[in-house]
Amino acid sequence: MSRHLRVLRPGLLTTVQDLGRTDWRHLGVAHAGALDSDAARLGNRLVGNNDNAAVLEVTLHGPTLQLESPLRIALTGAAVTARFDGEPVPGGRPVLLPAGTLELGAVRGGARAWLAIAGGIEVPEVLGSRSTDLRGGFGGLDGRALRNGDRLPLGDAPPSDTARLQSVRWWIDPGHDEDPRAPIRYLPSTHAWSAPLARRTWKVSASSNRQGLRLQGDALPTPKADGISEPVAPGTIQLPPDGQPIILLADAQTVGGYPRLGHVIAADLPRLAQCIPGHTLHFAAVDAGAAHRLACAARARVARIGVMIDARVPAV
Amino acid sequence: MSRSFVCDIEALADDAWLLRFGDQLDPQLNARVHAIARRLGEHKPHWLRGLVPAFASLGVFFDPAADPARIHEELLALLAIDEASVADASAQASRTVEIPVVYGGEFGPDLETAATELQLSPQQLIARHSSGVYTVAMIGFAPGFPYLAGLDPALALPRLATPRARVAAGSVAIGGAQTGIYPRESPGGWRLLGRTPKVLFDPARATPSLLLPGDRVRFVAIEADRFADAGQ
Numbered sequence: 001m002s003r004h005l006r007v008l009r010p011g012l013l014t015t016v017q018d019l020g021r022t023d024w025r026h027l028g029v030a031h032a033g034a035l036d037s038d039a040a041r042l043g044n045r046l047v048g049n050n051d052n053a054a055v056l057e058v059t060l061h062g063p064t065l066q067l068e069s070p071l072r073i074a075l076t077g078a079a080v081t082a083r084f085d086g087e088p089v090p091g092g093r094p095v096l097l098p099a100g101t102l103e104l105g106a107v108r109g110g111a112r113a114w115l116a117i118a119g120g121i122e123v124p125e126v127l128g129s130r131s132t133d134l135r136g137g138f139g140g141l142d143g144r145a146l147r148n149g150d151r152l153p154l155g156d157a158p159p160s161d162t163a164r165l166q167s168v169r170w171w172i173d174p175g176h177d178e179d180p181r182a183p184i185r186y187l188p189s190t191h192a193w194s195a196p197l198a199r200r201t202w203k204v205s206a207s208s209n210r211q212g213l214r215l216q217g218d219a220l221p222t223p224k225a226d227g228i229s230e231p232v233a234p235g236t237i238q239l240p241p242d243g244q245p246i247i248l249l250a251d252a253q254t255v256g257g258y259p260r261l262g263h264v265i266a267a268d269l270p271r272l273a274q275c276i277p278g279h280t281l282h283f284a285a286v287d288a289g290a291a292h293r294l295a296c297a298a299r300a301r302v303a304r305i306g307v308m309i310d311a312r313v314p315a316v
Numbered sequence: 317m318s319r320s321f322v323c324d325i326e327a328l329a330d331d332a333w334l335l336r337f338g339d340q341l342d343p344q345l346n347a348r349v350h351a352i353a354r355r356l357g358e359h360k361p362h363w364l365r366g367l368v369p370a371f372a373s374l375g376v377f378f379d380p381a382a383d384p385a386r387i388h389e390e391l392l393a394l395l396a397i398d399e400a401s402v403a404d405a406s407a408q409a410s411r412t413v414e415i416p417v418v419y420g421g422e423f424g425p426d427l428e429t430a431a432t433e434l435q436l437s438p439q440q441l442i443a444r445h446s447s448g449v450y451t452v453a454m455i456g457f458a459p460g461f462p463y464l465a466g467l468d469p470a471l472a473l474p475r476l477a478t479p480r481a482r483v484a485a486g487s488v489a490i491g492g493a494q495t496g497i498y499p500r501e502s503p504g505g506w507r508l509l510g511r512t513p514k515v516l517f518d519p520a521r522a523t524p525s526l527l528l529p530g531d532r533v534r535f536v537a538i539e540a541d542r543f544a545d546a547g548q
Binding site (some may be wrong): 006022029030055127136138190229231233255266 | 524
């Protein structure tokens with residue numbers, strides 16, 4: 001019997017995401033994928049999926065979902081208010097739920113959370129990924145965010161049966177070691193005009209989305225000449241003519257014409273996923289060696305948590 | 317930043333290098349970009365995770381778990397490419413794709429005003445736009461959006477001061493010194509001369525994009541009553 005989730009309320013912006021599309025950049029196809037790939041990976045581990053299974057990315061306020069059969073789920077990312085038929089659902093661990101209603105409310109202490117479900121969200125793969133490309137209008141659920149009445153197909157998972165909510169007494173902290181106020185580390189570009197990004201305080205603008213984090217502050221000086229478009233990537237810090245930087249995120253276009261100030265290092269990209277409008281940001285420049293060391297350390301940390309999960313999950 | 321004898325190399329991301337061959341819209345620089353991209357694509361080093369050829373630069377994405385210093389070294393070796401092989405690669409790449417276009421009317425709402433601005437008749441503008449041979453210098457902005465180099469400089473037109481909220485899919489347009497085609501309905505500020513029934517980008521096709529970086533393109537004017545048939 002095929003399993004489904006029914007969407008009773010869609011939440012503010014809930015999308016199907018896996019680890020993204022990598023092979024089609026030369027045709028202008030965005031990477032897309034979970035804004036915090038570590039949170040998506042670990043959520044999948046908690047429910048026994050492979051790392052690239054599709055999860056739901058929840059933005060600021062979550063959806064309400066009707067479970068038609070018992071399911072194993074896990075919540076990662078920022079803390080999110082979650083209730084199952086009125087009973088609180090703990091995050092950061094596998095939780096077994098019977099048929100019923102899972103209600104996700106406000107995301108706290110960040111902007112986004114991820115809901116992993118055993119078997120994964122089994123929408124068709126488009127260009128090698130199940131991620132929603134909102135601008136391209138494909139992938140995920142018809143290339144759009146969830147709506148009332150949607151039915152999400154679920155992949156096969158080991159049979160689970162329960163009459164009540166069951167969780168475990170251990171949990172992971174998929175959050176990052178960093179103090180949220182610690183500066184975002186970036187590798188400055190080599191242009192002579194590279195602006196004093198790190199010397200100012202920035203606020204995250206309400207017009208930010210999955211394509212980019214728009215910052216507001218004292219305008220930076222912009223170079224006179226208009227450059228020609230060059231490749232960009234998630235993490236690229238662009239400087240439009242108004243002097244207010246934009247940090248590109250997973251849904252970024254593949255090329256851009258604005259001058260580039262540098263890029264946010266891979267280890268700090270997941271932190272950008274949690275910036276709510278009004279959040280204050282500082283930057284600190286690092287060199288390529290430090291960026292590489294920090295990326296390796298972040299990967300090792302996720303791998304360690306993954307091993308810990310794998311050792312315990314069979315016992316659930 | 318480091319230099320090979322053909323380009324500057326700097327970090328684009330922790331898992332990508334940016335190879336910059338110049339900062340001009342120059343057909344020769346662009347041909348070099350496509351030649352290097354093709355060479356990397358054929359060589360397929362195990363760490364390669366994607367290429368983004370642009371006007372005069374190339375994004376090279378690699379396996380984030382690989383050592384960037386080693387990849388940098390291997391890249392330098394692969395960049396040792398001479399002018400003759402650039403010319404060869406460019407000749408081999410000369411796949412020419414014909415794009416049928418209905419110019420003017422509801423298909424190209426800016427044709428008349430654009431012609432007036434250029435001091436041409438609409439027929440002259442159509443004749444000159446459709447006599448060019450263009451090169452897909454870059455695909456970007458949206459999936460499958462080709463930036464076509466080779467526009468007759470006399471046909472360059474400024475973008476609209478206020479972009480349209482909706483440009484129809486398939487619209488053939490001029491923006492500055494370039495011409496391009498909108499793959500799907502989207503906002504846009506380029507001047508719309510006509511529309512093609514061809515589907516520029518379909519994620520369900522094996523090769524999703526009708527045009528590939530480096531392709532040559534010709535526009536063929538067709539009558540409005542052939543719009544539906546010419547899309548097949």
